Amino acid sequence: MSRETVILAYSGGLDTSCILKWLLDKQYEVVCVLADVGQKEDFTAAEKKALKIGAKKVIVADVKQSFVEDYIWPAVQMGLVYEERYLLGTSLARPCISVALMKVAADYGAKYLAHGATGKGNDQVRFELCAYALKPDLKIIAPWRDEEFCRQFQGRQDLIAYAQQHGIEVSAKPATPWSTDANILHISYESGILEDPNTLAPENLYEMTVDPLTKAPREPVRLVIQFDRGLPTSVEDLASSRVYTKPLEMLDFLNKLGGSYGIGRIDIVENRFVGLKSRGVYETPGGTILFAAHQDLEVFALDREVLRTKQVLRDRMADYVYNGFWFSPEAIYARKCIELAEQRVSGKVTVELAPGYCRAVARKAAKDVGALYNEQLVSMDVHGGYVPQDAGGFIAINAVRIREHVRAFGAYEVPKQKN
Numbered sequence: 001m002s003r004e005t006v007i008l009a010y011s012g013g014l015d016t017s018c019i020l021k022w023l024l025d026k027q028y029e030v031v032c033v034l035a036d037v038g039q040k041e042d043f044t045a046a047e048k049k050a051l052k053i054g055a056k057k058v059i060v061a062d063v064k065q066s067f068v069e070d071y072i073w074p075a076v077q078m079g080l081v082y083e084e085r086y087l088l089g090t091s092l093a094r095p096c097i098s099v100a101l102m103k104v105a106a107d108y109g110a111k112y113l114a115h116g117a118t119g120k121g122n123d124q125v126r127f128e129l130c131a132y133a134l135k136p137d138l139k140i141i142a143p144w145r146d147e148e149f150c151r152q153f154q155g156r157q158d159l160i161a162y163a164q165q166h167g168i169e170v171s172a173k174p175a176t177p178w179s180t181d182a183n184i185l186h187i188s189y190e191s192g193i194l195e196d197p198n199t200l201a202p203e204n205l206y207e208m209t210v211d212p213l214t215k216a217p218r219e220p221v222r223l224v225i226q227f228d229r230g231l232p233t234s235v236e237d238l239a240s241s242r243v244y245t246k247p248l249e250m251l252d253f254l255n256k257l258g259g260s261y262g263i264g265r266i267d268i269v270e271n272r273f274v275g276l277k278s279r280g281v282y283e284t285p286g287g288t289i290l291f292a293a294h295q296d297l298e299v300f301a302l303d304r305e306v307l308r309t310k311q312v313l314r315d316r317m318a319d320y321v322y323n324g325f326w327f328s329p330e331a332i333y334a335r336k337c338i339e340l341a342e343q344r345v346s347g348k349v350t351v352e353l354a355p356g357y358c359r360a361v362a363r364k365a366a367k368d369v370g371a372l373y374n375e376q377l378v379s380m381d382v383h384g385g386y387v388p389q390d391a392g393g394f395i396a397i398n399a400v401r402i403r404e405h406v407r408a409f410g411a412y413e414v415p416k417q418k419n
Contacts, residue, residue: 003029006112006141007105009097009127010034010058012046014170015116017053018159019143021166023114024054030114032058033104035097037067038184049169057108061100064184068247071096071326072185076290077230077345078338079298079311080318085268086280087287088321089186094123095326098130105135114141119150122273126324133327178205184251186264186284197269197279208255208283212262212356220354221257222361225293227349230342232290238350251286258285261353273323289358293349296360300373301345310341344369 006023010016010032023030032050034043047058071092080088101113113131117123124142131138143149153159163170178192187208193199203211210216224236235244235253244250258264264285272278299307313334320331346369350362365371376384406412 003027004112005029005031005056005108005110006114007101007108007110008032008055009101009113009115010046010050010055011116012041012043012049013116014156014159014163017049017168017170018153018162019114019116020050020053020055021162021168022143022149023141028112029056030054031056031104031108031110033101034058034060035093035100036060036062036064037093037096038064039182041182053166053168059104061104063096063100065248066099067093067096067184068251072251072287073231073247074335075321076232076287076294077342078317078335079291079295079314080321081291081314082318082322083268083270085266086270086282086322087186087284087291088318089183089282089284089287090181090188091122091126091322091324092185092326093183094126094324095130098127098134101127102131102134102138105138111137112139112141114143117142117144119144120272120274120276122322122324125273129324130327177202180207182207184248184255185287186282189281190278194279194281201267201281205281206265206283209259209262209265209285212265216261216355218355220352221261223254223257223289223351223353225290225349225351226347227294227297228346228366229339230294230298230345232294251290254286254289258289258353258358259283261285261358262356263353263358264288265356289351289353292358293351293360294345297347297349297363298342298345300363301347301365301369301371302341303372306341310338313338347371 006028008016008020008023008030010020012034020030020032032055034046036043043060047060050058075088075092082088082091104110105113113127115124115127117127119142124145128140128142131140153162160170162168178189178194181188189201189205194201222238224238225232226234232247232250233245235250236242237244237253237257244253264283264287265281266284267279267281269277269279302310317331317334317338320326320328320334325331346366347364348366349360351358352361365373374384376382377386378384
C-alpha cells in the first residue's frame with residue numbers, strides 16, 4: 001500500500017526536524033514546506049537537512065511579497081494593534097503561510113497537515129483554523145497534542161536527545177535561553193528565561209534594533225510617508241531625497257532606519273487565545289513607524305464619529321487576527337467596513353525618528369480627497385463662520401444631565417486633601 005502524504009510546516013529548527021523524523025517513523029511520506037516570510041535563514045541548509053532526515057520533497061515558498069502586500073499593508077490600513085501594544089507580527093504571518101501550505105497540499109493531493117505548534121500556544125489555533133477555512137476536509141497532525149508524542153517528549157531537552165540519537169543536526173543547545181520567531185515585520189522572543197515576567201530581557205537578545213540609549217544616533221531624521229486610502233504608497237528619506245515605492249523596499253528601509261534608532265521595542269504580558277497569559281518581547285521597527293504615521297493621518301482625515309466606530313471595529317479585527325480568524329465571515333465583514341472608512345485616508349505625514357521613538361510632526365491631505373480640517377474655522381484669530389454664542393446652548397444642554405444628578409443625589413463632593 002502507498003503511504004499517506006503529510007504536508008509539514010517546516011522551519012528547519014529543533015521541533016520540526018524531530019517531528020519530521022517522528023512522522024517518517026509513523027510510515028508517512030512527508031513533504032516539507034518552508035515559507036520565506038523574510039526571516040534571516042539559510043533555506044538551502046534547511047532543505048538539505050530535511051532531505052537528509054528523509055523528506056520526500058522540500059519546497060521553499062517565497063511569500064515575502066504576498067506577506068507585505070496582502071497582510072501587513074492591510075493591517076496598517078486597519079490600524080491593527082492587539083491589546084493596544086502588539087502589532088501582530090506573528091499573527092499576520094500565519095494566514096499567509098497557511099495559503100502556501102494549502103497550495104502544496106492541493107498540488108500533492110495530501111490529506112494531512114502537520115505542524116510543530118505547541119499545545120499551549122496560539123499558533124496551533126491559527127494554522128488549523130486557516131487550514132479548515134481553505135481546505136475543510138484536511139486532517140491535522142499536531143504532535144504536541146498527541147499523547148504518544150507527549151509521553152516521549154516532555155520538552156526541548158528530550159528533543160535534543162532524540163535529535164542526537166538519530167543524527168539530526170540542530171543548533172539548539174540545552175542552555176538556549178529563549179525562542180524566537182522572525183519575519184520581515186518583526187522578531188518575537190519568548191520562553192526560557194523570559195517566562196519570568198520580572199526578569200529583564202538581556203540586551204544581546206535584540207536582533208533588529210540597537211539600544212536607543214547608547215547606540216542610536218543623537219540627531220533625529222525625518223521621513224515623508226504617503227498613503228492612499230490608508231495603504232502606504234511611498235516613503236521619502238528627506239536626508240537623501242530617496243523615495244521608496246515598492247512595499248518590500250519600503251518596509252526593509254523602515255526596518256533598517258527604525259532599527260538604527262532603537263524604535264519598535266516592546267516587552268509585554270499578553271492574553272493568549274487559549275486562556276494563558278504569556279510574556280513576549282517584540283521588535284517591530286518599520287511597522288511601528290507606519291502605524292504612527294497612519295494613525296496621525298487617520299485622525300486628521302476622518303469624521304470624529306466614523307473614527308470612533310472604526311476604532312471599535314479595529315479592536316475586534318485585531319482580536320480576530322490574533323486568534324486565528326483571518327479567514328472568517330466576521331473578519332471579512334470588519335475589514336470591508338474599515339476599508340470603507342479608509343477611502344478618505346489619503347495624504348502624507350512627516351515623521352521624525354529619534355532614539356527609541358517616532359512621532360508625526362506634519363500632515364497634509366491629498367488634493368483629490370479634501371480635508372475636514374478647516375483652518376479658518378479653527379483659527380483663534382478669526383471667527384471663520386463659528387458663532388461663539390452657540391456654545392452657551394451647547395453647554396446648557398449637556399449640563400442638564402449633570403444638574404439633574406445633583407438635584408436627585410446632592411452636589412458632588414470634592415475629596416479632602418490629606419495633610
